[in-house]
Amino acid sequence: MTYRLFIIILLFFLSTNAQEKIKKDVKKTKPKLVVGIVVDQMRYDYLTRFYNRFSEGGFKRMIRDGFSCNNHHIDYIPTTTAPGHASIFTGTTPQNHGIIGNSWYDKISKQKVYCVEDNTVSPVGTSSSAGRMSPIKLKITTIADQNRLHTQMRGKTISIALKDRGAILSGGHTANAAYWFRGKGQGGWISSSYYMTKLPKWVVDFNESNLIDSYFRDWDTLYEIDSYTASGNDNTKFERGFKGQEKAMFPYDLLRLKEFNGQYDIIKHTPYGNSLTVDFAIEAITKEKLGKSNDTDFLTISFSSTDYIGHNFGANSKEVEDTYLRLDQDIKRLLMTLDKKVGENQYTVFLTSDHGATQVPQYLKSVKIPAGYFKEASVHLNMKYYINSLYQDNEIIQNISNNQVFLNYELINNKNLKIEEIQNKITNHLLTLKSIDKVYTRSQLENMNYTYGTVALLQNGFHQKRSGDVLYTLSPSIIAYSRTGSSHGSGYTYDSHVPLLFYGNGISQGATKIKTTVSDIAPTISALLGISNPNGVTGNIINEVVD
Known part of the structure; x- marks a missing residue:
């Protein structure tokens, strides 16, 4: 046997063993x-x-x-049940999976729809x-x-x-x-x-x-x-x-x-x-x-x-x-x-x-922490009056829900009005209100790429076809809710910082304080199983988790 042939046989043997080892390892680590x-x-x-x-x-x-994962966060707004479950299991945010709330205003049917109806x-x-x-x-x-x-x-x-x-x-x-x-x-x-x-x-x-x-x-x-x-x-x-x-x-x-x-x-x-x-x-x-x-x-x-x-x-x-x-x-x-x-x-x-x-705002106020309640109905009514006073038409705003303003595009086009101008008028009006923290327009969210802050969270939760034309957020610990009990929906840490625990077959033992996000869960489990990611994944594998 020549030396070269010996090397080829040896490499083949080692390669076969390596392949068998990989197969055994995959079989060993794959949970039932x-x-x-x-x-x-x-x-x-x-x-x-x-x-x-x-x-x-x-x-x-x-x-x-x-x-x-001790520094795990939800990286979009709104932080509510339906977007949460969808994001956990798809490995991405409402921007891609389309579940922008528990319910939302449908611009085609012009009525409120429920996320799973x-x-x-x-x-x-x-x-x-x-x-x-x-x-x-x-x-x-x-x-x-x-x-x-x-x-x-x-x-x-x-x-x-x-x-x-x-x-x-x-x-x-x-x-x-x-x-x-x-x-x-x-x-x-x-x-x-x-x-x-x-x-x-x-x-x-x-x-x-x-x-x-x-x-x-x-x-x-x-x-x-x-x-x-x-x-x-x-x-x-x-x-x-x-x-x-x-x-x-x-x-x-x-x-x-x-x-x-x-x-x-x-x-x-x-x-x-x-x-x-x-x-x-x-x-x-x-x-x-x-x-x-x-x-x-x-x-x-x-x-x-x-x-x-x-x-x-x-x-x-x-x-x-x-x-x-x-x-x-x-x-x-x-x-x-x-x-x-x-x-x-x-x-x-x-x-x-x-x-x-959030903690109950009444409780926070009792211990001298700024908090309060957003009078949603009166603010929405006042906003409609304001736009009507500018354009002499009370149908320009089609709907206000989920902290989003939906405009009547057909009417605006028929009246030869400028959509961006109306968006900006609404933005400036909302920013005069003490209980509102930030306001962004569809034009901003579609034309800019934001990587941090509240606007990035809003952009991650913004679905081009389903979301509104002006989006606003409330100030910290301000909620549109009753004066008893807690609520949620914001991008503040009390709503976004949640547990993430992994346990069992194929999981390492330990912890991390490195920031992880909701979109990271699905690709991590996909890596564990050796399967394709969900087809809209934007998250990353949490490498420390997989053994």
Whole structure:
């Protein structure tokens, strides 16, 4: 054998071994199941404020044995539920995926549309229009879609949330099933004909069991209320509470209060809504045999009750503290189930939030921090009067919603008026108002490329076809909301800084303070799975996360 031939054979042998090693490594690191968890309205500081009271098996387990991105932000405005879920799973912002709000003004139909409404589909599991929902308005693919495509549609996707938009926008276009909760007098998990013609037997059995009704019980604190030192007083003027109970104070008799608070809907407004979501998710893992095939499956879970409770009681309430202590127990229960049903180190979990929340402005004012309320209706009316006084036509402004002004292009063109001039007049008028911080026009957002600051966040949330012609932001801690409870939607850190935790198969152990954004989640999971990114990705792989 010549020396040259020996070298060729040796290189071939080494190359073959290297290829086999790569194949084994990919097989080794690829999880059987990816679980994407979104905790609706979870501020980052809820992890640190309540950390000492968490169990070892919930949030602490994910932080201790997984990877935590401690400087994680939402990089667009508005920070609301639908854009949040869409951005997490598509790896980009509303500028590309098109979900610019929970609802928005549609310039073609000239009416308000809901982010997941679809009148071409039929309700499944209910006779209510609450079942006429689909992802039809989501313009691009999600990571779950890409996994389905990569596995030739063999890998399953099951998506679950109390809110329809939380389930639908997470699962994407190709989900095997998305389930959301119908409250009112029904009390059951439903879907639409977009996914199926009828509910699977296991879902029907779950709905007909007495488990859901078992949550009509007292909601009292998990531990002694005096030990809840990470939140404010129980009796304050900053909380709304439930109809039928004079004060927003523990305990809450849900069996008695359900009559005054939408029957089964009251469960959604308590920590038991999160527990019910985990109950249903565990049943889905079992009955759908998730993580049992040779292809990776996806399970997306959105915990909606945290948002309902934050809106009701506020970020500094004992109700919020109790909710997160109970959610920690539910996450522990979910992880233990995954250990048993899928196998330890055989699954990967990521946990994040769609947005944070401001402290109640009334509370902030009581401790001398600037805050307040935006009188939306009167400001909008005044703006219309102003434009009418300039142009003698009260139809020039077609709609004002979601902090956006929509102009009547047809009328403006017919009157030979200048659109940019009108945009600038509105901008100058809005900037005279104390509660408004910044205003930008369509012309600015279309013709400039902004890389930092509020205007960059607005541009990331600006969809050329769906967004308005003038966009404004409110001053810090100013909200258009009731005087009790918390809200969100801004680009300030209390709304944008949220947790991001990775845990399980293929995930490094550690943490980073390097800034990450919501768009980085999907490409990171794509890299872990070795699949294509969603087709509109603008984020980057968080290299430290992937083992």
